[in-house]
Amino acid sequence: MSAQVKYTLDETQIPKDWYNIVADLPSPPPTVLHPGTKQPVGPSDLEPLFPMELILQEVATERAIEIPEPVRDIFRLWRPSPLIRARRLEKLLDTPAKIYFKYEGVSPAGSHKPNSAVPQAWFNKQAGTKKLTTETGAGQWGSSLAFAGSLFDIDVTVYQVRCSYDQKPYRRALMETYGARCVSSPSTETESGRAALKENPDTPGSLGIAISEAVEVAAKNPDVKYALGSVLNHVMLHQTIIGQEAIKQFELAGDDPDVIIACAGGGSNFAGLAFPFLGLQLRGGRKRRVIAVEPAACPSLSRGKYAYDYGDTAHLTPLMKMHTLGSTFIPPGFHSGGLRYHGMGPLVSHVYELGLIEARACEQIACFEAGVQFARAEGIVPAPESTHAVRCAIDEALRCKAEGKAETICFNLSGHGHFDMGAYINYFAGKLVDVHYDAGELAMALSLLPAVAAE
Amino acid sequence: MSAQVKYTLDETQIPKDWYNIVADLPSPPPTVLHPGTKQPVGPSDLEPLFPMELILQEVATERAIEIPEPVRDIFRLWRPSPLIRARRLEKLLDTPAKIYFKYEGVSPAGSHKPNSAVPQAWFNKQAGTKKLTTETGAGQWGSSLAFAGSLFDIDVTVYQVRCSYDQKPYRRALMETYGARCVSSPSTETESGRAALKENPDTPGSLGIAISEAVEVAAKNPDVKYALGSVLNHVMLHQTIIGQEAIKQFELAGDDPDVIIACAGGGSNFAGLAFPFLGLQLRGGRKRRVIAVEPAACPSLSRGKYAYDYGDTAHLTPLMKMHTLGSTFIPPGFHSGGLRYHGMGPLVSHVYELGLIEARACEQIACFEAGVQFARAEGIVPAPESTHAVRCAIDEALRCKAEGKAETICFNLSGHGHFDMGAYINYFAGKLVDVHYDAGELAMALSLLPAVAAE
Numbered sequence: 042m043s044a045q046v047k048y049t050l051d052e053t054q055i056p057k058d059w060y061n062i063v064a065d066l067p068s069p070p071p072t073v074l075h076p077g078t079k080q081p082v083g084p085s086d087l088e089p090l091f092p093m094e095l096i097l098q099e100v101a102t103e104r105a106i107e108i109p110e111p112v113r114d115i116f117r118l119w120r121p122s123p124l125i126r127a128r129r130l131e132k133l134l135d136t137p138a139k140i141y142f143k144y145e146g147v148s149p150a151g152s153h154k155p156n157s158a159v160p161q162a163w164f165n166k167q168a169g170t171k172k173l174t175t176e177t178g179a180g181q182w183g184s185s186l187a188f189a190g191s192l193f194d195i196d197v198t199v200y201q202v203r204c205s206y207d208q209k210p211y212r213r214a215l216m217e218t219y220g221a222r223c224v225s226s227p228s229t230e231t232e233s234g235r236a237a238l239k240e241n242p243d244t245p246g247s248l249g250i251a252i253s254e255a256v257e258v259a260a261k262n263p264d265v266k267y268a269l270g271s272v273l274n275h276v277m278l279h280q281t282i283i284g285q286e287a288i289k290q291f292e293l294a295g296d297d298p299d300v301i302i303a304c305a306g307g308g309s310n311f312a313g314l315a316f317p318f319l320g321l322q323l324r325g326g327r328k329r330r331v332i333a334v335e336p337a338a339c340p341s342l343s344r345g346k347y348a349y350d351y352g353d354t355a356h357l358t359p360l361m362k363m364h365t366l367g368s369t370f371i372p373p374g375f376h377s378g379g380l381r382y383h384g385m386g387p388l389v390s391h392v393y394e395l396g397l398i399e400a401r402a403c404e405q406i407a408c409f410e411a412g413v414q415f416a417r418a419e420g421i422v423p424a425p426e427s428t429h430a431v432r433c434a435i436d437e438a439l440r441c442k443a444e445g446k447a448e449t450i451c452f453n454l455s456g457h458g459h460f461d462m463g464a465y466i467n468y469f470a471g472k473l474v475d476v477h478y479d480a481g482e483l484a485m486a487l488s489l490l491p492a493v494a495a496e
Numbered sequence: 497m498s499a500q501v502k503y504t505l506d507e508t509q510i511p512k513d514w515y516n517i518v519a520d521l522p523s524p525p526p527t528v529l530h531p532g533t534k535q536p537v538g539p540s541d542l543e544p545l546f547p548m549e550l551i552l553q554e555v556a557t558e559r560a561i562e563i564p565e566p567v568r569d570i571f572r573l574w575r576p577s578p579l580i581r582a583r584r585l586e587k588l589l590d591t592p593a594k595i596y597f598k599y600e601g602v603s604p605a606g607s608h609k610p611n612s613a614v615p616q617a618w619f620n621k622q623a624g625t626k627k628l629t630t631e632t633g634a635g636q637w638g639s640s641l642a643f644a645g646s647l648f649d650i651d652v653t654v655y656q657v658r659c660s661y662d663q664k665p666y667r668r669a670l671m672e673t674y675g676a677r678c679v680s681s682p683s684t685e686t687e688s689g690r691a692a693l694k695e696n697p698d699t700p701g702s703l704g705i706a707i708s709e710a711v712e713v714a715a716k717n718p719d720v721k722y723a724l725g726s727v728l729n730h731v732m733l734h735q736t737i738i739g740q741e742a743i744k745q746f747e748l749a750g751d752d753p754d755v756i757i758a759c760a761g762g763g764s765n766f767a768g769l770a771f772p773f774l775g776l777q778l779r780g781g782r783k784r785r786v787i788a789v790e791p792a793a794c795p796s797l798s799r800g801k802y803a804y805d806y807g808d809t810a811h812l813t814p815l816m817k818m819h820t821l822g823s824t825f826i827p828p829g830f831h832s833g834g835l836r837y838h839g840m841g842p843l844v845s846h847v848y849e850l851g852l853i854e855a856r857a858c859e860q861i862a863c864f865e866a867g868v869q870f871a872r873a874e875g876i877v878p879a880p881e882s883t884h885a886v887r888c889a890i891d892e893a894l895r896c897k898a899e900g901k902a903e904t905i906c907f908n909l910s911g912h913g914h915f916d917m918g919a920y921i922n923y924f925a926g927k928l929v930d931v932h933y934d935a936g937e938l939a940m941a942l943s944l945l946p947a948v949a950a951e
Contacts (some may be wrong), residue, residue, distance in 0.1 A: 045507065048574045051500050054706065117501045118580065118875055129647070147602060149875030153913065191872040192584070211666070213916035218871050218920050416673050417646040420573055420604030459606065459914040463667035465673050 046128055048290040050121040055113050060281040064104035064315040065323035070391040071362035079493055082359050090267045092168030098275035112160045119148045120494055124290035130418040138441035142436055142454040143287050152456030153310045154185035154270055157279035161268045162189035172196040172265045176251030179378035180212030181456055182270030187221035200226035200254045203246035205378045212460045226251040232357035233257050246373050248382045253355035271307025272386045280313025285350045288299050288317055298451035300437050304429035305333035305381050310455040319397055320381035331398040334429040339372040340474040341365060341385040342393055342400035349493040350384060363390040367486025374407050375476040377425040403435055404475040408432045409468040412467035424456035425464050501583055503745040505576040510568050515736040516716035517771040521558035525846040526817035536949055537814050544715050545722040553730035566614045567659035574603045579745035585873040593896035597909045598742050607755055607911030608765045609640035610726055616723045617644035627651040627720045629713045631706030635660055635667030636831035636911055637725030642676035653683035653686035655709045658701035660833045667915050681706040688712050688810035702826050703837045708810035726762025726840045731755035735768025743772055753906035755892050760788035761834050763841035765910040774852055786853040789884040793931040794827040796820060796840040797848055797855035804948040805839060818845040822941025830931040832858050832880040856888055856897030859930040863887045864923040879911035880919050
């Protein structure tokens with residue numbers, strides 16, 4: 042009963058460098074292409090959108106990139122985040138498996154997203170940026186960038202996917218409390234938004250459309266830069282502090298995970314936990330199972346095509362090679378807005394192609410069942426996105442039980458669900474259904490993928 | 497820039513005992529009286545409501561009471577809570593003062609309340625209790641007892657003050673996620689509730705009425721016990737782990753607070769931080785200023801009478817000597833539901849009468865201004881109740897600036913405001929007003945205080 046459950050590090054143990062998995066991969070990820078010329082982009086092509094330091098991180102090949110001290114200083118507010126042994130859940134499942142979770146909900150915005158929002162805001166500040174635009178689905182990223190903007194006195198405008206904007210007034214209020222401006226997307230403020238509204242005035246919006254709006258504003262205004270909360274290499278890089286801390290915490294615990302699990306939309310919380318462990322393996326360490334969990338309604342790794350595609354709906358972003366459902370694919374509405382994206386981050390797609398990780402798709406209701414089971418055992422109500430990782434961890438623990446194996450499972454609890462209780466209300470009211478995409482629409486979107494000679 | 501901001505303890509440093517200030521006070525607090533006979537109550541009088549272990553804690557005189565190991569085991573999920581130096585806020589205020597806050601929002605329910613909910617549920621479980629009733633104003637206590645009930649498999653019914661029930665569906669959803677049943681109070685389920693509805697069908701409810709309902713159900717059903725989230729001695733006792741941890745953390749920081757601040761409704765988060773420091777003083781240590789911050793709309797310490805009064809509206813509870821606005825006083829509606837109570841905990845009232853602490857009343861708008869300023873500087877959005885402590889801490893830091901004094905200020909950030917963003921929405925929309933009680937109603941309520949010969 043009284044065995045240790047929480048493995049904490051003191052703030053001197055916040056990682057001093059980000060870990061860049063590119064340095065350890067057997068082959069580099071495919072290059073990014075210019076949307077017009079379809080030739081490889083150079084750093085200068087990205088300058089309208091990002092400060093040069095972030096562009097250099099995007100294409101970096103060195104293993105370790107130093108975290109600036111002012112960024113670590115802000116991380117001290119909530120990092121290192123705890124690694125917690127879910128002993129009550131283990132007991133409830135009557136499994137011989139040991140279940141640990143890394144809890145990122147302790148950040149001010151309630152998720153892992155500030156791990157990248159803070160350095161992005163800081164590098165922008167150093168480059169003289171006064172205004173940032175971004176998009177948000179669930180609201181986790183938007184509120185994190187709003188928080189980071191307030192610390193560095195940068196104006197932040199967030200294009201929030203309409204169905205999220207309407208369903209989650211509290212998320213919007215959080216962004217406004219941090220001083221950001223929130224706009225329902227598609228909006229009438231941009232060409233991309235007006236085009237989307239013209240095509241379908243009743244659209245629930247999508248991350249793809251919201252990205253188009255935010256990118257458009259930055260591209261057209263020299264004093265505005267853009268920030269993205271997932272997908273890109275530098276975001277994956279920033280999140281690797283999660284896995285680096287977890288490795289130290291497992292040493293403290295005298296344990297070592299056999300299975301590593303995280304939900305994956307664009308892939309950043311997944312990469313954050315998984316890449317440092319994969320790095321150990323790539324440098325000669327033992328092999329672990331690493332599972333990316335997707336929503337069945339938007340399964341880019343499991344059902345998408347590995348191909349060059351745009352990151353947004355209006356085709357303003359560079360072309361990235363990734364697992365994609367097609368940039369014209371509008372995922373059906375479901376309660377994990379952070380996982381409602383047509384593509385998967387290029388680095389995550391690349392390690393999937395290399396056979397280093399597995400993918401699994403889960404249905405919505407089964408995820409909420411797992412979320413409630415977890416909340417009643419461990420006290421923390423997971424964000425809808427994070428329930429995908431919980432579902433998979435419970436399923437793996439039950440497999441261990443069936444097989445009589447005492448494996449060690451570690452999952453990333455990427456955020457709490459305090460702003461998502463509307464989804465839990467629907468779940469308890471029996472109003473939640475398992476949402477599926479239209480196979481014809483998916484086929485159509487995949488048929489519209491851009492032709493790229495380089496492939 | 498890079499000086500330490502967060503003082504963490506490892507889980508072995510969770511206090512092993514609760515601290516009972518009664519052992520160190522120059523005089524004992526006045527005894528509690530039976531509501532019928534108006535004679536001192538004995539332990540057996542309280543048995544219909546509470547398990548004997550909690551009753552013994554209520555009247556305990558020893559300084560240290562051991563925390564059961566299974567309770568400490570659950571505390572490990574989030575304790576010790578961090579002590580954080582608010583360096584960005586200091587800089588923003590340009591004050592020579594040092595500002596620290598103890599952050600209790602890291603608990604699964606988002607406030608300090610689980611510190612008492614968990615031991616109350618545990619002692620009930622040991623005594624064989626299968627069902628618990630309670631009341632909740634802001635929802636912090638109700639969700640904490642729901643959480644604790646889920647851990648020990650106890651059915652929990654929460655009478656939630658109607659205006660809170662209507663305004664905060666997410667709080668209700670959180671309680672239901674933990675498996676509790678939530679009832680809008682006044683309800684038709686109890687005599688007390690029906691009487692209140694008969695008197696005023698449109699009543700917003702009050703903690704006093706909700707307590708009556710929960711107590712009535714426990715008193716009438718032998719298999720049901722009652723749990724209270726503040727006011728009583730054993731609740732103050734449970735919360736003292738906050739101040740005990742803070743004392744150790746100030747040793748780590750090489751600092752020592754000159755001013756200690758917490759908001760006070762029933763008084764439990766205030767007592768939790770303040771009593772261990774007062775204990776040092778009572779045992780010969782130095783004197784510190786200790787400030788209890790109340791809402792101007794419900795200022796029991798500042799404007800109430802120190803007299804015997806009931807804890808509830810229907811007069812089912814014992815009579816306690818406390819600073820009270822009168823048990824028939826219905827506080828006006830404002831956004832800090834946790835501070836909307838007619839009385840102050842007897843132990844807090846007693847130390848106020850002994851001159852050991854100060855009281856200060858703050859207006860609602862000024863509190864939200866402070867809350868937003870704090871959120872933009874330190875990232876954490878405070879619960880409306882906690883903004884009262886933030887307001888006072890900022891005012892003290894500005895006083896230090898005016899006086900050129902480098903004092904050390906410590907306040908209790910008792911909870912986060914993620915479930916209270918509706919209040920922030922009103923604040924930003926300019927819809928928030930400073931609420932005042934009706935002086936005539938207060939005078940009437942005070943004139944109706946029960947006559948007690950013992951006074």
